[in-house]
Amino acid sequence: MSDPFIVDEFQEAILDTVRRYVDEVVRPVAADLDRNTDPEDSFSWDIVEKADAAGIRTMTLSEEWGGIGADSLTTGMVIEELARGDLGVSVVMAQTLKIAQILQAALTPDQQQRYIPGFRDDPRGTLAIGITEPETASNYFIKGDWSFTSKAEKTDGGWIVNGMKHFISNGNRASIYLLFVQTEKGKPLHEGSTCFILKRDHPGFTIGRVHDKMGERLANNAELIFTDCFIPDEDVIGEAGNGFQVLVDFFPASNAYAAATVIGNAQTAYDLSVEWAKTRIQGGKPLIEHDGIRSQLAEMHMMIDVARTYIRKATWMADNRGTVAWDPAMGALPKVYASQAAWKIATWASEIHGGSGYMKDIGLEKLMRDAAAFLHSDGVNRTLLLKAADSLFED
Numbered sequence: 112m113s114d115p116f117i118v119d120e121f122q123e124a125i126l127d128t129v130r131r132y133v134d135e136v137v138r139p140v141a142a143d144l145d146r147n148t149d150p151e152d153s154f155s156w157d158i159v160e161k162a163d164a165a166g167i168r169t170m171t172l173s174e175e176w177g178g179i180g181a182d183s184l185t186t187g188m189v190i191e192e193l194a195r196g197d198l199g200v201s202v203v204m205a206q207t208l209k210i211a212q213i214l215q216a217a218l219t220p221d222q223q224q225r226y227i228p229g230f231r232d233d234p235r236g237t238l239a240i241g242i243t244e245p246e247t248a249s250n251y252f253i254k255g256d257w258s259f260t261s262k263a264e265k266t267d268g269g270w271i272v273n274g275m276k277h278f279i280s281n282g283n284r285a286s287i288y289l290l291f292v293q294t295e296k297g298k299p300l301h302e303g304s305t306c307f308i309l310k311r312d313h314p315g316f317t318i319g320r321v322h323d324k325m326g327e328r329l330a331n332n333a334e335l336i337f338t339d340c341f342i343p344d345e346d347v348i349g350e351a352g353n354g355f356q357v358l359v360d361f362f363p364a365s366n367a368y369a370a371a372t373v374i375g376n377a378q379t380a381y382d383l384s385v386e387w388a389k390t391r392i393q394g395g396k397p398l399i400e401h402d403g404i405r406s407q408l409a410e411m412h413m414m415i416d417v418a419r420t421y422i423r424k425a426t427w428m429a430d431n432r433g434t435v436a437w438d439p440a441m442g443a444l445p446k447v448y449a450s451q452a453a454w455k456i457a458t459w460a461s462e463i464h465g466g467s468g469y470m471k472d473i474g475l476e477k478l479m480r481d482a483a484a485f486l487h488s489d490g491v492n493r494t495l496l497l498k499a500a501d502s503l504f505e506d
């Protein structure tokens with residue numbers, strides 16, 4: 112089905128490249144990688160290196176920095192296409208593509224010179240963002256007097272960071288990290304936390320546990336541990352004490368990217384279901400000729416279409432913030448809707464496949480495990496609804 116938001120040959124060419132990459136590189140190995148019991152074995156550098164060779168890994172960098180300057184609308188489409196092949200691969204790339212956008216927008220010229228070329232030239236260069244910690248998790252999405260437990264104390268020329276983050280996507284794989292820690296004791300996050308940038312081999316920074324996840328297994332998540340870790344003043348992004356403004360100013364499309372990931376997964380579940388319904392005969396005719404199944408498939412199509420339109424709106428608004436006012440609810444709601452829809456679609460797809468839906472070889476149980484990830488990540492949905500309510504009912 113044609114997408115009215117694909118408006119030029121440039122987007123078409125990018126999406127063709129991504130589809131080819133997904134078909135040739137990701138799909139043939141995804142199920143086998145998913146089955147590995149050690150989470151680290153489910154991650155593949157080969158997949159990342161081939162994304163680099165196809166120009167996908169760096170596509171949000173501007174031409175000046177060696178990329179193609181993909182905007183947020185197109186990046187959302189790319190992330191969805193990647194997730195049609197595998198949700199974990201889409202997450203590895205989505206984190207990298209969105210943080211690369213931040214590196215260009217939020218870093219000073221000196222910071223850009225020190226960080227972007229290394230990322231661009233490393234075929235394994237992936238990026239991560241560390242916010243969540245065991246005690247301060249959903250709290251950072253909603254208004255309140257909370258602080259991070261991980262903290263940085265001022266010293267000559269920089270900061271000494273102590274603490275830990277967990278659940279971090281690409282945590283054990285990234286070469287560059289954005290890190291949010293408390294720099295002003297007792298102040299709420301939006302007044303007392305700071306965003307730092309650092310590299311993987313930074314002294315005082317180590318990787319802890321790699322989480323063993325139910326799904327999204329081709330992406331790794333890990334703990335980040337900081338022990339008397341000195342970070343110089345030159346590596347503060349934005350202003351000290353104003354770290355959350357970095358998220359507000361430079362992260363508008365993040366929620367829509369998460370939504371795009373889970374909708375790519377839903378599209379695959381839907382496509383498999385249509386194919387199955389056309390070929391599986393019960394009650395004397397193909398399933399698709401039974402009204403219950405036909406209408407269920409139409410409802411699945413509708414949910415994907417609505418979610419996708421919402422994603423396109425959010426990414427378009429993020430690209431056009433100079434001309435249209437940004438709606439903060441768009442930074443929370445697309446992922447809520449898309450993940451609820453995708454979860455429903457994955458479970459319905461399994462049901463349409465009957466007993467086969469429960470068997471591993473068909474692939475639906477993987478799609479269900481993968482779809483569940485986004486009920487939890489990028490903010491638990493109930494928390495994101497509270498965040499949206501805070502902006503909708505501010506008065």
Ligand SMILES: Cc1cc2nc3c(=O)[nH]c(=O)nc-3n(C[C@H](O)[C@H](O)[C@H](O)COP(=O)(O)OP(=O)(O)OC[C@H]3O[C@@H](n4cnc5c(N)ncnc54)[C@H](O)[C@@H]3O)c2cc1C
Nearest residue numbers: 240241242243248249278279280487488489490491493494
């Ligand atoms: C696969 C995955 C990838 C992730 N990647 C990253 C990453 O790259 N970087 C990163 O920083 N984080 C990441 N996270 C963390 C994620 O964004 C969530 O914020 C975090 O998982 C939620 O915190 P929690 O698990 O401690 O839940 P809790 O905060 O303990 O919430 C538990 C439940 O209580 C509800 N709740 C919490 N507070 C309230 C309240 N005030 N009112 C009503 N209900 C409330 C929540 O909605 C939830 O249902 C990831 C998580 C997962 C699962």
